[in-house]
Amino acid sequence: xxxxxxxxPGEETRAKEQVEARVPEQEEASxxxxxxxxxxxxxxxxxxxxxxxxxxxxxxxxxxxxVAFAFMAHIKPPIALxxxxxVGLICSVFGGRPGMVNGATGAxxxxxxxxxxxxxxxxxxxxxxxxxxxxxLAGLLMLCVxxxxxxxxxxxxxxxxxxxxxxxxxxxxxxxxxxxxxxxxTHEWKSGFELMWMLIICITSMLVxxxxxxxxxxxxxxxIPSSLVAIVxxxxxxxxxxxxxxxxxxxxxxxxxxTSDTAFPVPFFHNTAxxxxxxxxxxxxxxxxxxxxxxxxxxxxLCVVGSIESxxxxxxxxxxxxxxxxGSRTLAAMGVGNLLSGFFGGMGGxxxxxxxxxxxxxxxxxxxxxxxxxxxxxACVMGAYPLLNYIPVAALAGxxxxxxxxxFKWFSVLMMVGALLPKRARDKLGPKFGHxxxxxxxxxxxxxxxxxxxxxxxxxxxAVGVGVSICAINFAWxxxxxxxxxxxxxxxxxxxxxVTGPLFFGATSRFFKVMDPDQDPENVEVRFSDTTSVMxxxxxxxxxxxxxxxxxxxxxxxxxxxxxxxxxxxxxxxRLCSAIEYTARTIDVTPVGHVxxxxxxxxx
Numbered sequence: 119x120x121x122x123x124x125x126x127p128g129e130e131t132r133a134k135e136q137v138e139a140r141v142p143e144q145e146e147a148s149x150x151x152x153x154x155x156x157x158x159x160x161x162x163x164x165x166x167x168x169x170x171x172x173x174x175x176x177x178x179x180x181x182x183x184x185v186a187f188a189f190m191a192h193i194k195p196p197i198a199l200x201x202x203x204x205v206g207l208i209c210s211v212f213g214g215r216p217g218m219v220n221g222a223t224g225a226x227x228x229x230x231x232x233x234x235x236x237x238x239x240x241x242x243x244x245x246x247x248x249x250x251x252x253x254x255l256a257g258l259l260m261l262c263v264x265x266x267x268x269x270x271x272x273x274x275x276x277x278x279x280x281x282x283x284x285x286x287x288x289x290x291x292x293x294x295x296x297x298x299x300x301x302x303x304t305h306e307w308k309s310g311f312e313l314m315w316m317l318i319i320c321i322t323s324m325l326v327x328x329x330x331x332x333x334x335x336x337x338x339x340x341x342i343p344s345s346l347v348a349i350v351x352x353x354x355x356x357x358x359x360x361x362x363x364x365x366x367x368x369x370x371x372x373x374x375x376x377t378s379d380t381a382f383p384v385p386f387f388h389n390t391a392x393x394x395x396x397x398x399x400x401x402x403x404x405x406x407x408x409x410x411x412x413x414x415x416x417x418x419x420l421c422v423v424g425s426i427e428s429x430x431x432x433x434x435x436x437x438x439x440x441x442x443x444x445g446s447r448t449l450a451a452m453g454v455g456n457l458l459s460g461f462f463g464g465m466g467g468x469x470x471x472x473x474x475x476x477x478x479x480x481x482x483x484x485x486x487x488x489x490x491x492x493x494x495x496x497a498c499v500m501g502a503y504p505l506l507n508y509i510p511v512a513a514l515a516g517x518x519x520x521x522x523x524x525x526f527k528w529f530s531v532l533m534m535v536g537a538l539l540p541k542r543a544r545d546k547l548g549p550k551f552g553h554x555x556x557x558x559x560x561x562x563x564x565x566x567x568x569x570x571x572x573x574x575x576x577x578x579x580x581a582v583g584v585g586v587s588i589c590a591i592n593f594a595w596x597x598x599x600x601x602x603x604x605x606x607x608x609x610x611x612x613x614x615x616x617v618t619g620p621l622f623f624g625a626t627s628r629f630f631k632v633m634d635p636d637q638d639p640e641n642v643e644v645r646f647s648d649t650t651s652v653m654x655x656x657x658x659x660x661x662x663x664x665x666x667x668x669x670x671x672x673x674x675x676x677x678x679x680x681x682x683x684x685x686x687x688x689x690x691x692x693r694l695c696s697a698i699e700y701t702a703r704t705i706d707v708t709p710v711g712h713v714x715x716x717x718x719x720x721x722x
Contacts, residue, residue, distance in 0.1 A: 165484065165486075166486065168481055168482070168487075169482060169484055169486035169487035169490065170486065170487070170490050172477055172480055172481070172482045172487040172490075173486065173487040173488065173489065173490025173491045173493075173494065174490060174491075174494055175342070175343040175346075175480075176219055176343070176473050176476065176477055176487070176488075176491045177490070177491045177494030177495055177498070178343045178345060178346035178349075178494075179343045179344075179345040179346070179473060179476070180202060180206075180219070180221055180470070180473060180491060180495060181199065181202075181495060181498060181506070182345055182349060182509065182513070182514050182517050182518075183222075183345075183470075183473075183517065183518065183521065184198040184199050184201075184202045184221060184222045184495070185198065185199070185370065185506070185509070185514055186294075186295070186514045186515070186517070186518045187222050187223065187224055187226070187227040187465075188222070188227075188240075188374075188465070189239055189240065189294065189297065189298070189373075189511075189514070190224065190227040190228070190231055190290075190291065190294035190295075191226070191227040191230040191231045191234065191465060192230070192231055192234045192235065192236050192237055192241075192242070192243035192246075193230070193234065193242050193243070193246055193249070193465060194240060194241065194242055194374045194380075195240065195370065195374050195376070195506075196374075196376065196380040196392070196393075196499065197242075197246075197249075197463060197464055197465050198222040198227075198464075198465050199222070199495060199498075199499045200383045200459070200462060200463065200464045200499060201221070201222045201253075201459045201464030201465045201466055201467050202221035202222045202467060202492070202495050203221070203492045203493070203495040203496040203499065204383070204455060204458055204459045204462065204464055204492075205220050205221055205222070205452065205455035205456060205459050205464075205466065205467040205468070206219065206220045206221045206455075206467070206488060206491060206492035206495065207455075207489065207492035207493065207496070208451055208452075208454055208455035208458065209448070209451045209452055209455050209469070209488075210485050210488035210489040210491070210492055211451075211485060211489055212447075212450075212451040212454070213447060213448050213451035213452070214432070214443055214444030214445060214446065214447030214448035214450075214451065215431075215432040215435055215436070215443045215444070215448050215469075216439070216441070216483065216484050216485045217435050217438075217439050217474070217477060217478055217482050217483045217484060217485075217487070217488070218428075218431055218432060218435045218448075218469050218474045218477075218488065219469070219470045219473040219474045219477055219488045219491060220428075220452070220455070220467060220468060220469050220470060220488065220492075221467045221470055221473075221491075221492070221495070222464075222465055222466070222467040223424075223427065223467050223468050223469075223470055224287055224290065224291045224521075224525075225287060225423040225424065225426075225427045225468065225578060226420060226423070226424060226465060226466055226467055226468065227291075227294070227465070228287060228290040228291070228423070228570075228577060228578050229416065229419045229420055229423055229577055229578065229579065230249060230416070230420075230465060231290075231294070232575075232577050233245060233248070233249070233252075233412065233416050234246055234249065236297070238302045238373075239297055239298055239302065239368070239373045239374075239511065240370070240372075240373025240374030241373070241374065245412070246395065247386075247395035247396065247397055247400060248400060248409065248412050248413055248416065249416070249460075249465060250386035250460045250461070250463055250464075251413045251417075251460065252412070252413045252416035252417040252420060252460070253417070253420065253456050253459055253460030253464065253465065253466035254417075254456065254457050254460035254461060255413060255414065255416075255417030255418075255421075255460075256416075256417045256418075256420035256421040256424065256453075256456050256460075256466060257452075257453045257454065257455070257456030257457035257458075257459075257460060257466070258417075258453065258457065259417060259418060259421035259453075260421055260424065260425060260449045260450070260452050260453030260456065261449075261450060261453035261454070261457075263421070263425060263449050263453075264446045264447070264448075264449035264450040264453060265446075265450075267446055269425075269429055269445030269446050269448070269449055270445065272426070272429040272430070272433070272445065274586070275426065275430075275582075275586065276559075276562070276585070276586065276589040277559075278559045278560070278562035278563045278566070278585065278589065279562060279566055279582055279585035279586055279589065280430060281527045281530050281563050281566075282562060282563045282564070282565070282566025282567045282570070282581065282582075282585055283426065283427075283430075283566060283570075283578060283581070283582055283585075284525055284526065284527050285526050285527055285530060285563070285566075285567040285570075286566055286567045286568075286569070286570020286571060286578055286581055287525060287570065287578060288522045288523075288525040288526035289522075289526070289567065289570065289571050290570060290571060290578070291518060291521065291522050291525070292518075292519060292522040293571070294518075295515040295518050295519055295522070296515075298316070298368065298511045298512060298514075298515055299313065299316060299512075299515075311365040312365060312366070312367055315355075315356075315360045315365055315366075315367050315512075316367045316510075316512040317512075318355065319352045319355055319356065319360075319367060319510050319512040319513055319516065320512040320513070320515050320516040320519070321516065322348070322351060322352065322355065322516070323348040323349075323351070323352050323512070323513040323515075323516030323517055323520075324348075324516040324517075324519055324520050326344055326347055326348040326351055327344045327345055327348045327516065327517050327520040328344075328520050328523075330344040330347055330348075331344050345517050348513060348516065348517055349509055349513055349517075352509070352510045352512070352513030352516075353508050353509065353510065353513075355510075356369065356508075356510045357508070367510055367511070367512055368510070368511045368512075369507065369508055369509060369510050369511065370506055370507050370508070370509050370511065371507035371508065372511075373511060375507055376499075376503035376504070376506050376507050377392060377503070378503075379391040379392030379393075380392035380393065380503070381499060381500045381501075381503055382500060383462035383463060383464065384462065384463060385461055385462060385463070386460070386461065386462070386463040393463055419577065419579040420456075420466060422579045422582070423468075423578050423579050423582075424452065424456070424466070424467070424468035425449055425452075425468075426582060427468050427469060427471060428448055428449065428452055428468045428469035429445055429448070429449075430471065431469035431470070431471040431474050432445060432448055432469065434471060434474065434475060434478075435474050435475075435478055438475075438478035438479070439478060439483050441483075448469075452468055452469075455467070471525075472521055472524065472525060530563050532550055533554075533555055533560055533563070534560050534563065534564060536554045536555075537554055537555065537556075537557045537560040538557075541554075558588070558592050561588070562585045562588050562589055565581070565584060565585060565588065566581045566582065566584065566585040567581075568581075569581035569584055594622075594623070594624040595624060597619070597620055597622070597624055597625070598622070598624030598625045598628070600618075600619040600620070601617065601618070601619035601620065601621065601624075601625035601628055601629065602617070602618050602619055603615050603616060603617045603618070603632050604616045610641075611639050611640075611641070612639065612641040612642070612643060613638050613639050613641070613642045613643070614642075614643050614644075614645055615632065615633070615642070615643070615644045615645065616645050616647065617629075617632075617644060617645070617646060617647065617650050618647040618649050618650055619649060619650060620649075620650065620651060620653050621650060621651065621652055621653060621657040621660070621661075622653035622654050622656060622657050623653075623654055623656035623657070625657075626656050626657060626659075626660040629660050629664075630660060630663075630664070633664050633667075635664075635667050635668050635671050635673065636671070638668070638673065639673070640672070640673050640674065641673070641674050641676075642668060642673060642674065642675045642676070643675075643676050643677075643678050644675065644676070644677045644678065645678045645679055646677065646678065646679045646680055646681070646684070646703070647679075650681075651680075651681050651683055651684045652680070652683075652684035652687050652688065655691070655694075658687065658688065658691055658694065658695045658698075659694075659695070661677060661688075661695065661698050662694070662695035662696075662697050662698055665695075665697040665698050665699060666697040669697060674699070675699065676699045676700065676701065677698065677699065677700040677701070678700070678701050679701065679702075679703045679704070680700050680701070680702055680703055681703050682702070682703070685700070685702050688700060
């Protein structure tokens with residue numbers, strides 16, 4: 119008879135299922151609580167003051183950069199600025215890396231500029247209507263990358279590829295700053311007083327941008343952004359000097375005016391006076407295949423470069439902040455940001471490595487600063503847009519050229535020269551050329567930098583793919599040469615092959631050359647060292663073929679001391695490699711005293 123109060127048959131199972139169903143809800147709730155606590159952790163008056171000031175400072179640095187990136191991508195500035203605050207706000211609040219600044223970037227602009235031909239400075243190029251679905255697709259792909267937890271593969275990006283990525287991006291951005299100095303009609307260099315004043319404004323902006331932060335005053339180092347001072351001085355030169363002497367240079371109003379029609383974002387398919395796109399040609403039956411191909415390729419490339427730069431930036435911020443990052447969450451927030459940005463007619467974006475570094479070097483560690491930056495850009499675009507129209511285009515070029523100088527890894531030039539020089543020449547030139555690295559690494563830096571710009575049709579994403587491929591081939595070749603062996607015999611006539619190094623596709627050829635089934639005795643053993651393991655199917659196939667060949671000669675081949683991972687791989691593929699005979703590695707476990715046996719009641 120059942121005891122009083124005991125659960126009826128089936129009730130215990132249902133209760134267990136209800137508890138298990140509540141576990142994900144409890145985990146989600148605890149995650150939200152942890153997130154809420156992380157927002158409130160360390161919030162003090164000094165923290166709020168520092169973050170707000172940094173956010174406003176970086177806001178005035180990011181606005182001219184975003185406008186310059188719009189010119190670089192051959193689109194109108196509002197498309198970039200709306201993307202800057204949308205992506206920046208979502209990534210700052212919900213992203214996986216506090217202290218990181220996000221917005222419209224040079225990496226996105228570099229890809230977009232290869233799909234949209236120039237339409238004149240400040241104007242949209244042909245095909246801009248396909249940009250917005252591409253950005254939305256990039257957002258969806260970022261969400262997929264985040265869901266699949268692929269962010270961890272950023273660790274497979276070699277340092278030479280990262281250096282080449284930065285160098286190539288710097289050159290792409292630098293070359294884009296030359297367009298304002300050419301005539302839109304003739305595509306020839308501008309001349310006369312206009313060119314002279316443009317150069318004066320550009321050089322003045324560069325000098326202010328570079329040297330103002332070096333003044334040993336806290337006011338200029340932390341509170342007043344040098345880019346804002348550079349713009350103010352450029353406006354004074356333009357309207358206080360240049361136009362009073364009967365000359366002029368282009369300002370944003372002359373090339374792409376900010377108006378009330380462009381102040382607020384609207385869905386890209388909704389035509390207004392400020393934004394109107396014609397999809398009749400792109401959706402024509404004869405061009406439908408080309409349209410979807412362009413959207414897919416552009417979206418995939420934007421996802422690749424955006425993910426790479428964001429995860430690289432996350433590691434840089436992590437180095438300064440000394441707190442862990444969540445790569446998957448970073449990509450998820452960026453995916454949502456790009457979805458919304460593309461839907462509302464923005465160019466999308468990702469993490470900005472330069473401004474994020476500036477934020478960290480000045481003490482920025484939390485989400486408040488980048489959030490203030492995004493809200494500041496939104497306020498400027500929606501409310502203070504008339505002031506943006508007075509910024510000289512040459513000043514934007516000067517600011518971006520300074521960004522280029524700091525983005526390019528100049529030490530890599532010495533690395534390249536040092537790799538080409540013999541040791542005697544390096545010794546004569548001094549310690550600057552003493553850091554020689556393998557020539558293949560230098561070649562990767564050069565090829566990634568080159569393919570980011572030349573030949574026509576290549577871009578940063580393709581360059582990174584080529585660089586990673588070269589590094590992977592080099593690693594496989596080097597690892598294959600690490601496979602070594604020693605031959606010995608015992609008194610019973612058994613032959614032993616003692617092998618070291620990984621057994622994979624790069625070493626199977628050497629493995630076959632070592633084995634000699636015709637001359638070997640009846641009993642042969644291949645003993646794996648602690649550094650040897652079966653890495654792939656090529657290794658399994660080589661072991662299977664060798665075993666079958668020895669068996670056909672009426673001889674026995676046994677693989678000894680396989681590690682657990684190798685044993686597991688063979689067991690899973692037993693039908694493909696049934697001829698393999700092996701024994702597992704013996705692991706000696708040292709007994710530990712004064713430990714209660716498992717299963718013993720803790721109260722005892």
